[in-house]
Amino acid sequence: MTDVMHSFDLFAPASIEEAAKLLDKHGKEAWIVAGGKDSFDWFKDRVKRPSAVIDITGLKQLHGVSDKGNYISIGALSTLSEIEDSSLLKKNFPLLVEAAGRVASPQIRNSGTLGGNVAQDTRCSYYRDGFPCYRAGGNTCYANTPTAMNREHALFEASRCVAVTPSDTGPALVALEADMVIARDGKTRTVSAEKFFIGPATDITRMTVLEKGDILTEVRVPKKWAGAKQYFEKVADRETWDFALVNVAMVAKVSGGKVSDVRMACGGVQCTPRRLSNVESLMKGEKVGAEMETLAKRVAARGAKALNYNHFKIPLMGNLAARAVRSLA
């Protein structure tokens, strides 16, 4: 049983301008909440205790999925269920629909948002429990020690911190070459999904480029991959609710039995969704078949540095890559 949340001031702005003003006024003490599925756990555990909580669910313009010609715009406050049920996305990007449908449980998908799913913090249990690790501003990593429980941690690009991205929609958006629109001080900027997620080498205290004061408003999925072959698979300890041990997202264009273009990304193996560029390069221009599967399996996890308990992720990654390739046949 957890504690009640610490006491805070709750603000419910009705426009982005008001929200920006509040963020500016409260600075480091401000905390944005939408579905709150990540935030309230932090608050109940009393690990994070911001004094000003800004509920942005009243920002109507950040809801909904719409076709904008070149791209499909998904408001950051669209719930994962809305994405799952959207006929527009089902038709164009079944990969994203599949990924959103594999997040957590129905109740969480009904209130959890796409913005929250990509912006959520890592699930490293040491960090979550309030250990003063690198990510929390301390000077050690508790997950990367000889006796630590680190079966859920990173294989690649660990830099002091070995936490991984927990998002299911993240790898899907990276594969689809989506763009994230971020509002700050009345201006907006666009960041590609691949650059949106950042690793510990860039900033160890953040998972994304979002800083205090930024609001993720929209996700734009270009139609480049609409109608292409798409594949998503997630492996977790439990079929429902649980976070991915490894997930894989792939988009591919196949013509005449040969792969003309492909993008593949894996979640749960690195702090950011990992592009499997060596798999992509061996697939391009080649004939789909058993040989490609074998090769993909062999190179998918190349360069992985396993910790004490997460070796199993290496064959898992290879198998998922091979299954993605098999789906093209």
Add this chain to the structure above:
Amino acid sequence: MDMSENWKEDVAESEEFDFPPDPADDFEWVPATKEVAGNMPDLPLETWQSPSTSRREFLRGVVCSGVAVSAASYLWAGNSSEARAAVRGVERLVTLNINGKNRRVDVAPNETLAHTLRYKLGLTGTKIGCNRAECGACTVLADNTTIYSCSTLTHQSRGKKITSVEGVAAPDGTLHPIQQAFIDELGPQCGFCTPGQVVAAVGLLKKNPKPTEDEARRALSGNLCRCGAYDHYLKGVMRASGRA
């Protein structure tokens, strides 16, 4: 032994019992000395009172000022409650639509819907199991979609139609087909997860009146049952499908 008024003396006489000295016996209350006052430079010595009195006074003061503040927010709030919420935070007194009725409740900003339902409105059918969006015992419907009320701020439920397990049956007490089917299929064992299972199943039938077994399994996947009666609940949903 017959307990008389002066039982201490009786015991002492009968068994030659030596009571340990009671420190309160020779306690003499003395006013605060200069050292104490020295720690409170802002207060003149004569205003200092014994802790018990000052605490009572303090509480009375806080309660009064609380009333004054909330009354003031009523008088001068005007019509722009949205603008107020943006600048000065949300109103504490909110109207919630629960089971078809509007209820006025005083809600703290950090209060969860499960807390409000159980401890402010007395709707204890909604259970709090894990209190962190994992087990599903607190499931309620918000505008006909299921949510975990333990991980939703009550303030976020304003303007939504909330249905808890108490609002599932008909007003005349006739059970919802799901409830009847769960009874017929012996769904509940210990019963703690049942309210959540009922609400999740009702939510499914509202969207999809005739679900397949896989769809039903998926819809109930956010509700844990530690007795392991998942198959019973699933059979219940299938029995009720098409009847709601």
